[in-house]
Amino acid sequence: MTAPDDAALLAVRARVRRSKIDRFVIVAMTLAGFLSFWEISGHLTNPMFFAPVSEVLIAFWQQIIDPSHTLLSGLVETLAVLVPGFLIASILGLVLGVLMGRSNLALQILDPYVTIFYNTPRVALIPVLLLWLGVGDTLKIVIVVLAAVFPVSVNVTAGIRDISAQFTEPARSMNATEGQLLWKVILPATLPYIMAGLKLGLGRALTTVIVAEFFVSLSGLGGILHAASSTYQMAKMFAPAIILAAMGITIDGLLTYLERRVLERYRA
Amino acid sequence: MTVSLTVAAAREAGARRTTKRRNLAIRLGSVVALVLVWEICGMLTPRIFLSPFHETVVAFWRLCRDGTLVAPTLSSLSVLFAGLAVSVLLGVPLGLLMGRYVRLNWALSPYVNGLYATPTVALLPLLSLWLGLYIAPKVAIVVLLAIFPIIKNTYAGVATVGHELLEPASSMQASEFQIARYVIAPAIVPFVMAGIRLSVGRGIVGLVVGEFFTAQTGLGGLLIRYASNFRTAEMFVPIFVLVALGYGLTVLVAALQERIAPWKETERDLGQ
Numbered sequence: 076m077t078a079p080d081d082a083a084l085l086a087v088r089a090r091v092r093r094s095k096i097d098r099f100v101i102v103a104m105t106l107a108g109f110l111s112f113w114e115i116s117g118h119l120t121n122p123m124f125f126a127p128v129s130e131v132l133i134a135f136w137q138q139i140i141d142p143s144h145t146l147l148s149g150l151v152e153t154l155a156v157l158v159p160g161f162l163i164a165s166i167l168g169l170v171l172g173v174l175m176g177r178s179n180l181a182l183q184i185l186d187p188y189v190t191i192f193y194n195t196p197r198v199a200l201i202p203v204l205l206l207w208l209g210v211g212d213t214l215k216i217v218i219v220v221l222a223a224v225f226p227v228s229v230n231v232t233a234g235i236r237d238i239s240a241q242f243t244e245p246a247r248s249m250n251a252t253e254g255q256l257l258w259k260v261i262l263p264a265t266l267p268y269i270m271a272g273l274k275l276g277l278g279r280a281l282t283t284v285i286v287a288e289f290f291v292s293l294s295g296l297g298g299i300l301h302a303a304s305s306t307y308q309m310a311k312m313f314a315p316a317i318i319l320a321a322m323g324i325t326i327d328g329l330l331t332y333l334e335r336r337v338l339e340r341y342r343a
Numbered sequence: 344m345t346v347s348l349t350v351a352a353a354r355e356a357g358a359r360r361t362t363k364r365r366n367l368a369i370r371l372g373s374v375v376a377l378v379l380v381w382e383i384c385g386m387l388t389p390r391i392f393l394s395p396f397h398e399t400v401v402a403f404w405r406l407c408r409d410g411t412l413v414a415p416t417l418s419s420l421s422v423l424f425a426g427l428a429v430s431v432l433l434g435v436p437l438g439l440l441m442g443r444y445v446r447l448n449w450a451l452s453p454y455v456n457g458l459y460a461t462p463t464v465a466l467l468p469l470l471s472l473w474l475g476l477y478i479a480p481k482v483a484i485v486v487l488l489a490i491f492p493i494i495k496n497t498y499a500g501v502a503t504v505g506h507e508l509l510e511p512a513s514s515m516q517a518s519e520f521q522i523a524r525y526v527i528a529p530a531i532v533p534f535v536m537a538g539i540r541l542s543v544g545r546g547i548v549g550l551v552v553g554e555f556f557t558a559q560t561g562l563g564g565l566l567i568r569y570a571s572n573f574r575t576a577e578m579f580v581p582i583f584v585l586v587a588l589g590y591g592l593t594v595l596v597a598a599l600q601e602r603i604a605p606w607k608e609t610e611r612d613l614g615q
Contacts, residue, residue, distance in 0.1 A: 097446070097449075098449045101446055101449045101450050102449055102450065102453060104450075105450040105451070105453075106453075109454075123472075124472050124473060125473075179366070180369065183366045183369035183370050183373070184369060184370075184372075184373040185373070186370065187370055187373060187374050188373075188377070190590070191586060191590075194544070194586055194589040194590040194593065195582070195585070195586045195589065196544070196547045196548045196550075196551045196585055196586075196589060197548070198548055198551050198552055198555070199551050199563070199566060199581075199582050199585050200582070202566055202567055202570035202571075202578070203570065203578060203579075203582070205570065206391070206392060206570060206573070206575070206578075207392060207393075278460070278462075281462040282462040282463075282464050282548065284462075285462050285464050285465050286464055286552050286555075289464075289467075289555075289556060290555065296465075297465065300465055300468060301468055304468030304469060304472060305468070307472075312468065312469065315465070316465050316466065316469075319461065319462055319465050320457065320458075320460075320461040320465075323460040323461045323462055324456075324457050324460045324461065326460075327460035328460075
């Protein structure tokens with residue numbers, strides 16, 4: 076009885092392993108194809124418009140070991156806007172979302188504005204805020220907050236409204252206070268929504284930081300990129316772009332991982 | 344018994360109606376309050392920072408009537424629609440193929456996921472070097488922002504079509520095309536529409552960024568021109584049009600979704 080089972084199990088394991096190898100081979104081959112296409116087309120085109128991947132990597136390395144640390148300080152400048160902006164937006168979005176989810180009055184008062192701002196292309200507000208706040212980090216932080224706060228708040232509100240009475244009623248009937256209800260029942264139940272909102276908000280925040288850096292005071296990674304491209308230094312231009320891509324992918328992956336952990340706990 | 348029931352029902356309906364009316368009143372009051380604050384702040388601050396609300400309304404009317412607003416709106420709309428059309432025409436087949444052929448998915452998904460998480464506006468300087476300053480780089484940046492939600496949602500839609508749907512079709516000798524047309528297509532339409540809805544907002548961001556940093560045309564260009572001339576009353580007009588555009592298109596796609604695919608409601612943002 077056990078022998079054929081074992082054989083079947085082994086066969087399945089072998090198939091899984093083979094498909095893993097297949098996958099690895101395919102990913103490696105596509106990557107190799109992509110890089111060689113980049114390299115060859117970089118050599119064939121005008122160096123003012125494109126650079127082969129080898130030159131990009133060399134320029135990247137040179138910018139890293141460069142004693143003036145332009146790239147590193149650019150990264151620090153970008154993070155100095157992104158991190159506080161995103162933190163403020165998360166907290167504000169959570170508070171706003173809870174308020175609008177729990178109180179009908181707050182919902183009715185705030186909903187028109189949230190709807191409008193959620194649908195406003197946030198980058199369109201940069202010229203306006205530039206008039207009011209001037210060129211500087213305040214402007215960038217404010218625009219990041221504006222970009223990220225509404226996806227968070229909209230998701231939290233939707234989450235709280237979605238939790239049906241079957242969660243809140245038992246707690247209520249046991250005389251839970253509003254605070255207990257919020258911390259022990261509602262927020263844990265809305266965690267998946269909160270995570271989704273944070274992910275959405277982060278994507279918007281990153282895009283907005285770069286546009287703000289293009290627009291005002293050419294600083295940060297966006298500024299370096301803009302400066303390199305307007306002086307046709309193609310190889311140099313890719314370094315900040317690669318860092319930005321890596322940043323987006325890393326933070327997104329981290330949030331996805333957290334989201335999965337939260338969902339697992341939530342289901343258990 | 345029945346009488347008291349109908350009375351209760353009528354009372355409940357009446358109560359619901361009053362709540363609805365009260366909610367509407369609160370909303371209106373909230374909007375009026377903002378307009379008043381705007382008006383007062385506009386009167387108190389210098390004109391180069393903020394104009395009173397009524398001047399923006401007047402400016403809106405004037406720009407509509409003398410036609411200043413028409414050409415930029417049309418120019419922005421054509422870029423946006425071209426970008427969204429390209430995104431749908433490329434993104435849906437790609438998502439379909441990736442969902443149907445696992446090897447293709449393995450090959451492409453690192454790039455699709457990576458670019459989805461990357462702030463692709465960073466590529467605008469490069470696009471503008473390659474494609475010039477006019478319509479091409481703008482359409483390209485709209486596509487780069489808008490295509491990924493469509494690919495990912497289409498892919499997720501195909502992934503939901505399980506064996507219990509596919510096997511009966513193939514056992515009755517349905518061709519690959521028939522499977523695609525009669526089994527997969529109906530199942531993925533709601534997902535595709537949800538993807539398009541996400542793409543609209545992202546596409547408008549791409550449009551505005553494109554109009555800011557290549558040749559300043561369209562509503563974004565108009566906005567920059569007014570802002571840099573400190574014409575604060577006119578400055579808000581293109582913003583209003585952009586907001587209306589985003590909101591209107593989102594509502595339109597939602598309505599279309601309801602009409603084309605009323606059988607399933609799927610609201611997810613995948614990957615981002």
